[in-house]
Amino acid sequence: MSDHTAATAVDRAHADHHEHPTWKQYKWVALWLTLITAVEVWVYYTPFRESSLFAPALLVMSAAKFTIVVMFYMHLKYDHWIFRRLFVGSLFIATATLFALMFLFHKLKIG
Amino acid sequence: MATAALDTHDAGHAGHGEHAHYTTTGLEHRKIAIWALIGSECMLFASLISTYLVYKGRSKVGPWPHDWGCKTSNVIGKTAEAVQAAGCAAADVMKPILDIPVTSQSTFVLLMSSLAMVLALEGVENAGKAGYDKWYKGSKFWLAMTAVMGATFLGYQSYEFTSFVHEGLTIDTNLFGSSFFTLTGFHGTHVAVGVLWLMTLLFIDMKRGLKGKTDVLLVDICALYWHFVDVVWIAIFTLIYLIQ
Amino acid sequence: MNRLPTRRLGSALALAAVALALAACSTQHYPNTTFTANTDVNVDVNALWNRILFMGTLVFIFVEALLIYVVIRFRARPGAPVPKQIHGSHVLEIVWTAIPVLILIPIAIPTVKTIFKTQAPAVADALQVEVYGHQWWWEFRYPQLGVVTANELYLPAGKTVNFTLQTRDVLHSFWTPGLSGKRDLITNKVNHLWYTPDAKLTEAAFNGFCTEYCGASHANMRFRVYTVSPENFDSWAAHQKTEAMGSPALLAAQAAADSAARRAPARAAVIPTPAPAPAMAAGYVFPADKMGAHTIPKTPIPASITYDDNLLAQGDAARGRALITNPANMAKASCLTCHVIKGEQAYVNDDVARGPNLTHVASRHTFGGGLFPLDAAHLARWVKNAQIMKPGATMNTFGVGQYSPMMKANVTVGLTDAEIADVVAYLLTLK
């Protein structure tokens, strides 16, 4: 948030509308979302479900879905840096709080 | 809540000719507000999800999310046989509440509604441009599709809820029931608000057609909200339904 | 114009130092002081506290002195030029980012040490005490000794005691300022707290308080802690185990003790207030004269309760016992539906009893959550209308014709003042 970045804010704003996710990307994203979901449900019915890696694997997959939707459908990747900060910042505190609570209620293995 | 985002005509949009309101960033007020709102919603759902996870496995009585239970005793098992072996009469066996196949379908529908949403936005952005006059490229069609898929998701959810109630799980059955219905209920309410919002947009589109900078914004903020509700479900589906 | 806030703070600080010093030593002026060396734990806590207090005082003096200096030195003087415009200094700012760090480190390290030391599991051979919080009284159990009592806690000096803290209703918190820090009683959770009273404390009495807001009578949820010599503790415990005086069980058990048991009510009948020093025969009881003013409750009796104390002299323990224990009188004296008197007809057991165990109630010096001294006059009024004596109390109002705030009605079937005298007489035999 230095003078520099803030000043550029104005110019960025104009550039802002040029770059934009495209038709193709939209469809790819949709495809990926479908695929990952399919995999998620599939592993649920495999013996892998009993594995200790099951939960982490699922978390990674849904995190991936989460990210691409936010980046492309919510075009955060292309949008103004302010929006990025607003969202990422909030999300960080929210998830950190969630994990802290899991720890405090002994839902995490650590500690 | 939506008020903040919908507070149309409030300061900040061009169109007053030489009285155009100066904005520092060149961004739209309402778009900043909706992102702030989404940030806030992150914390809202974090609290709800935490609660569900904290109470997971704390319920005193069944039914349980992933395990077989017994109406008369508190035995829990991975299979019906296990429960019966533990001395539960076949009639009293309670099956796991969560219905993965059905929820997978509703999840898929909601995901696809996000695709429809971006296409609707695309439609408004290019309204009037060559190629976008075709019905299957226009905003009306995709707005309608998004709303329909949202409604479908709600349909699935009400089916889910009613079947749970039949299987003996209500908000006052056990901690699982309370936290599950509250969490998914909050999400469902968000979807419902979104559907109404979409229908309002569709209505405007029908009436005067959505086009131009201000209308793009109008659809954009709704889209952001809609996608967020979608990503929240992505998290819920994994954390609540799949992981045990 | 230039008389300054900070001057006063200087003197306030001096005052602080003095008063703290005072507080630290004189337990007679400040009977509930936390600045004691009465337990191993509190010794550690105070060592830590003193260090933090020292650091804090340093910071305090430094900041306030600086402030006073600046305020005096740089006050506007007529015709002074515009001051030099300084916008900041990285060096200085790094310096006073460092200062707090340097101050915090020597606080943080012993803090962590003490946390892990005081929260380690108690030694294996510790005396186990189960504490149950109730709205608004304390239940104490000695599982190893089979003793159940209320509102007065006996601890053997020099022996580590390990408390297991649970609540029967809302949250409470268990605190004896003179002995150690507090621990909450959390619903659906079991908490622990341990400490070792100093071996020298062979006849000391302490006040305890509930420190988690728990409703109407949170302020009236007090208790006493008596640290006594190990021998006396054993004597006390041995007697607390026994059945109630005059109970069939006891009579049957020891025919020899019959006479003693029968004499007891007779004496009880002429009990003057306040309570007498209980007979040693009944096992050791913390001597009333050693209690110290601060542990003897002086709660005023609500004016709205009237009782003619002369009636107490006619009170007859045998009649009183009949009133309480004879099922025929259940309608007007349903005491045993909430209280346990070991050896008498039992309607409830200790786990579901809503009131304190009365088996040896007369061996206590206080009752009602430590709110009143245990004597005939107070007991009589309590039995007559506990709900007036103690806000929110859930014990029935027994005085016939009395208004019960809980029932929002007058008691129709209840005890006359004379009958209350009998009941009190009986209760006072329960040594």
Place this chain on the structure above:
Amino acid sequence: MATTAAPAPAYAAAHAAGEQTGLWSWLATVDHKRIGTLYLWTALGFLFVGGIEAFIMRLQLMQPNGQVVSAELYNQLFTMHGTTMIFLVVMPLSAAFFNYLIPLQIGARDVAFPRLNAFSYWVYLFGGLFMTIPIFFNAAPDGGWFGYAPLTTLQFSAGLHIDFWVLGLQILGVSSLAAAFNFITTIINMRAPGMTLMRMPIFTWMSFVVQFLLVLAFPAITIALFFLQFDRFFGTQFYEIAAGADPLLWQHLFWVFGHPEVYILILPAFGLASEILPTFSQKPLFGYNVMVYSGIMIGFLGFGVWAHHMFAVGMGATADTIFSMATMLIGIPTGVKIFNWIATMWGGNLRFTVAMKFAIALVALFTIGGISGVMHSSPPTDLQQTDTYFIVAHFHYVLFGGSIMGIMGGIYHYYPKITGRYMSEKLGNWHFWLFFIGMNMTFFPMHFSGMLGMPRRIYTYDVGQGWETFNLWSTIGVFFQAAGLLIFAWNFLKSRKSGERAPNDAWGAGTLEWSIPSPPPEYNFAQLPVVTSRYPLWDLKHPERTADIAHSAPDQMTITDSHAVPMHEETERKSAKDLGIPMPFPTIKPLFAALFMVIMVGGLVFIHAATLQVALAVMISAAALFIGTVYGWLTSPLE
């Protein structure tokens, strides 16, 4: 008393032709300055309410076994005192300054969503009344200001008391959140040309941080309250003992909100002090950047320390350690602030106006509260302190010595801007010294009564506990504070008419709000100024003062607004019409929207069996009216 909102400060004289006055102009206003003024009046009203509650508590505790009030009433008093002071006094007083100052300080003509802004105020007013009025019927909330479950569940708190609390807080949450989104947008998007983030006045910066704390902290308590609400009304089991609920869930969710909340309460006061101290030292704020960063740090760390309120619940050694360390860390950025303030005064030319005195008092007194805070942050010692009067001492030093002192300073400082007249310095000095002496006399002894064994939230204590003297002093001190507050009230009221007239730049400060008339015209700035440094007004009046800080020449600016012109002072006031500045239409809709919403939510209270139909009828019709009003609102043009 609470409704002192209605009467308008009568500075009509100073008003340009065509500017509205009279009751209606206040009910229908969407002008951030008027809304700020409404917040100010209402919150000061509630300060008296919360204060009198405290006053009565102190009378009860003046001597052992006091007989002034019953246990039940006392429990309502401390619950409502705490709730009132935090949610209905300090937060709204801060909001008053957010509303009035932020647009002026960043050179904007209004906030981003003027009508939403009005809505926030009315929700606050009605929500506040909804929670306050029951105490006159002995039915006020009585669960303590953090309403720990399971005491607050139906099983242990039948009756309406807690219902008022739960629903009241929900309502106030809506108000705070709506306002927060509004100010975030305003600050990001409505800064005058050239006002980069690092040129924003420090008050605006601290407010900016606070808005994010609000946005991220409130959802946690909202959810916790929803659970309690569902438990009480719809039979869920979140806090039901029998169902195996864990009461710590409430505690964690509450304090996840609760600790950021305390920084929500202090940072605006810090901001005000940071405006006052430089002004009356005739020096710029020392280490502006570090002040900004430390503010952000405090806000950020504030989310990682909540469990320090729960050291006694038995979280385990590891958790205790983590939260203890995190808590101590916060002392560092806060310390930097304290030292930077002192450095700001160092070498200055200090004028001890009343505002300045309050600001200095904040530095002096908050330090005390902060230090006792650090004492709590060490779990082993905190176990001897928690839930005693030592804690009560701590938070009154930070809340009264910090927030209230800072805000009082702010009131004396900005009164001339708001009303066009100065407050009486003479009365002000009386007010200050009575407050200063009174608060120390009241709260300092609590350190002792606490460490000497006095628990908090007790309506009575026995004789001979060693607390008599301290409690007597605490009570005597309140009389000083009461006197001070009465003098303040008198000063505040009478200065509107008889106060000495104030020029644009009432104190010789350097920020934008002082470059426009006092009181400002409805449009604030006839022409938006182009800002080239942190102290635009000093650039204009004392260039030598700001010579050695970063500037950007006006011509380097990308000026996209035809109205923007180089930094200047505005003296003569024309009406918005003459200047051709579009102003938002006044509208009553936000008021009604708020009213219907409060009725809709509040109706739940009466849902208990007997009055079910009535309640439902009321709620449904209120809901319908609410939606109707909002629709009308959204579809009617702003300007």
